[in-house]
Amino acid sequence: MWTSDGLGSSVSRSLWLRYNSLGGNVADADTLNMLVTGAIWRAEQLQAQGIRANEAWAEVSSWEEQLACLFPQTDPEGRIARRGAVRAALKSGDPERAEALADRYLAEKGTSKEFKAGLREILDDATQALANHFPYAAKRYGVRAAQGFARQIKTSGAFGLAA
């Protein structure tokens, strides 16, 4: 999470200490909101400078997920946090986590149709963006299939020898 160097470290250091003082457990909403804001700022700064920001977005997703635990999806803040967790997971290059979060949120009781459609749209938009970017591969294999295959490769290593 927080590191002693890198962009934005001064922004979130005090917040990080506050979070840690709670034993790393779910903090209060104000603290989490500030952590999310700092993490988003850091991720955007990294991106603006052409630096890989996957870990920073993963941090955003993690804070958003914790915020989502504090608010039900019937609450506007809860919906924002849930969407944010899924979006940030996608930006971190982890579609598997994004889909898992979305599945969890879609399965919650009392979820509105609008909210469900919005979550699905986030996932579909990300898939479509990749399909537009890699049209030949998307047409031949499908983006989701290729992503699933990439995860298998990642797990089993080069030539499957690390499986």
Place this chain on the structure above:
Amino acid sequence: METVSFYSYKGGVGRSLLVAHAARFLAMLGNRVVVADFDFEAPGLHYKFRVAAPFSGGVVSYLLATSDDASAPPALNAHVLDLDTARIAGEAEFETGPVWLMPAGPAPKPEYWADLQALGDRLPFGDPSGRGLLAVLDLHARLEQELEPDYLLIDARTGITELGSLAATVLSDTVVTMVTPTLESIEGTTVVIQALQSAKRLEGKGPIRVVPVLARVGKKFDPWVQTGLDGIREMCSTERLIRLPHDPKVLNSELMGWMGALPLAYTQLLQEIFPSRGTQMGQR
């Protein structure tokens, strides 16, 4: 399009030269051939084709261009060289097929290494997001669609690497696996052949055909070498291993490059690797 990767567990076995000769051989039979250099860390296939004029582009800069957020894929013709196949045919009275070369890049120029480093940062091939794999699959499918080759020949990275694995286990229909009569080569190659034969495949792709080629061959082997080679032969269900003899004429073929006559040893070997392609020049 049949995709054929040429792989060796250890380097220095004459893999790139075999790729270049295979392209000539298949073109002389009238096939349309694309050759791609996926040996990013030690690229040299363009030397085998005697690419004289300075060039830019290649696989690395193409993939790098796909790593940004540009909506349109980069122009393919800026990264692929259309080789003058009339030079293959010489005075012969047969029609050769076209050969396109997609080098890794203009190595050893500094800009190539800068691109390679940027590619590693921006498009890791093992990225779980799938972007790295999608980029390689996209290039593969695009080469097939736009150039309509009969063959795509890939000079794959030596050793156990993500890129070598992608080329061999994901893209390829056939993997020509070069092995030398040394214990490290035999044991490493044995492991790789087992991996190729059990590799998970994308939907629509069948099992990989593995063709072992014994390179740098002397006349006799130690018994333990023979035992290892027999094991590879049995794994690949072949009666005998295709051999590339250690011959001065073979070495000279590198000096002759693209212009020289295809040495008999290569012709015989390539007829065994591509048995269904006939022997009449110009026949399609």
